[in-house]
Amino acid sequence: MIDYPMRRTPLRALAGACLTLLCIAIAASPAWAEKADRDKPINFQGDTGGGNAETKSGELSGNVVVTQGTLSIHADRITFHQNPDNSLSATAYGNPVTFREKRDGVDEYYEGFAQRIVYDGQKRFVELFDNALLKKGSDQIRSNYISYDAATEVFKAEGRPDSGPGGAAGEVPLGARVRGVFQPEAKDGKDSKDGKNTKGAAPPAPASTPSPALPLKPDDKIALPAGK
Numbered sequence: 001m002i003d004y005p006m007r008r009t010p011l012r013a014l015a016g017a018c019l020t021l022l023c024i025a026i027a028a029s030p031a032w033a034e035k036a037d038r039d040k041p042i043n044f045q046g047d048t049g050g051g052n053a054e055t056k057s058g059e060l061s062g063n064v065v066v067t068q069g070t071l072s073i074h075a076d077r078i079t080f081h082q083n084p085d086n087s088l089s090a091t092a093y094g095n096p097v098t099f100r101e102k103r104d105g106v107d108e109y110y111e112g113f114a115q116r117i118v119y120d121g122q123k124r125f126v127e128l129f130d131n132a133l134l135k136k137g138s139d140q141i142r143s144n145y146i147s148y149d150a151a152t153e154v155f156k157a158e159g160r161p162d163s164g165p166g167g168a169a170g171e172v173p174l175g176a177r178v179r180g181v182f183q184p185e186a187k188d189g190k191d192s193k194d195g196k197n198t199k200g201a202a203p204p205a206p207a208s209t210p211s212p213a214l215p216l217k218p219d220d221k222i223a224l225p226a227g228k
Helices: 035-039
Strands: 043-045 048-052 057-068 071-082 088-102 109-120 125-136 139-149 154-158 179-181
Touching: 035 088, 057 088, 071 109, 088 125, 109 139
Parallel strands: none
Antiparallel strands: 043 057, 048 057, 057 071, 071 088, 088 109, 109 125, 125 139, 139 154, 139 179
16 A cells, blocks of 8 residues: 655745745655666657767757657757666756656556656656656646655655746646645445445345235125115
8 A cells, every 4th residue: 555645844935045845755665667678778869969879878859759668758858878777867858848657567657747857767766847747647746846766656846936937828837836636545346336335245135026916705704785
C-alpha cells in the first residue's frame, strides 16, 4: 500500500527569493523506474544539431526527440550525454518539455511537463522547472519546481514565483503555490450495479416454491335460501 505523507513548512517571505510553501513526499514500496532502459541504445533526432562520438554527447534543436527504452523526452532544445553506465542525462527546454518513463514491474508511467527539465540518469533523478506538472498514474502535482527520485518514488514540490507567462492560454498562473490531486485507492472486489460491494456476501436464498392450490368442493351443509 502506498503511503502519502505530507509535511508543511512555513517560511518567511524574502524579497527576490523563492518562496517554498509546501513539500510533499510519496514514500512507496520499491517499484523503480524501468531499470532495463539503461541497457538500451540512446536514439536522438532534431532539425539541427551536432555531437561528439568520443564523449557520446550532443546538442539538438527543433522538434527534438530523445529516447532510451521506455524513456522519452520531447523538447525544442536539448543537451545530453551518455553516462559511463550507459544511462542518459539531459537538460531540455521547451513549451513545454515532456518527459515519460515506465515504472518497473507495473504497467504504468510517470510523466513530467515543464518549461525546463533536467534529468540525471545515473541517479534516476529528474527536476522540473516553471509551470511544472508531474503525473504518476492518476495522481498529479503542479508547481513551479518539482523534483522526483525514480528509485524511491519520492517527489518534492516548491511554490516559486512565476518566471514567465507559461501555461495554456487563459490558464491561471501557478504563482508561489503547490497544487495536487491524490485519487482514492481502488476497493477490493467488484461493485454491483447498485453501487454496493458484494464481495463476501451470502448467496441469495433460493426462491420458495408456492404450494399447490386446494380444490374447491361443494358443502352439503350450506342450505339454499328459502323460496329460491
